[in-house]
Amino acid sequence: MEHSRTRRGTTRGNGRAGSHPFLGKRIVVFTAHPDDEGIAAGTMYENHRAGGETFLICATYGEKGKSHLAKPVSDAALKRIRKAELLAAAKVLKVDEVRFLGLPDAGVKAHSAALFEKAMRAVMRIGPEYILSFGPDGMSGHLDHITVGKAARRIAKRLRIPLAAFTRADAGALSDERRKFFLARRKFGKYARTMPEYRKGDIKVHIDPAVKRRALRRHVSQFGPGDPFARLPKKVAAQFMGSEHFIRENI
């Protein structure tokens, strides 16, 4: 999908675009599911504002996620719905192109060879200057996330492209509440058995919370209608809305 590419030159609150490791560049954001892009949503928009180009690669259509739609829908229908929702969110974030790899949701690990091949082809075609993706924690410990992060690392290494991993604003100080939240999700069997160990980021991007909120509201089938952050504790919501954090990876 193509969007107009306005060059605005400067970034607000992120220093000069030239001094930032990836803002203002041609970047790939590599995720597993529609809505994962929320982790770097504000960053993608800031990249556009800094004159960069963003290519979002999403491994699955997210058809196995719980639906918040009023009526139950088939996996096939949910695929179409989530694809459209991600494209709508990407439009808000001024993403230049979205590429779906079409792997099975919650089954990426079993298809890691196909994931690597498809993603490698996509990245080679795009020719990015930087890749952003999951680190070993997979943010939530989701196995699809961890598998995507491993593929991103292999590709970055092979093509010698700098890589940064997503991390959390509160890395190193995860509350008991958040730990319980993560552990409660383990019962679905899609998550790593150990608690994710979050590393502290060394790249911070100040973001526009209004744009991020507007983009994430496009994922109605995942969050239901209304503000997706309204259900989160205020402190947690604030962490997602003010800035996004990344770790420069040595590859």
Ligand SMILES: [Zn+2]
């Ligand atoms: Zn996900």
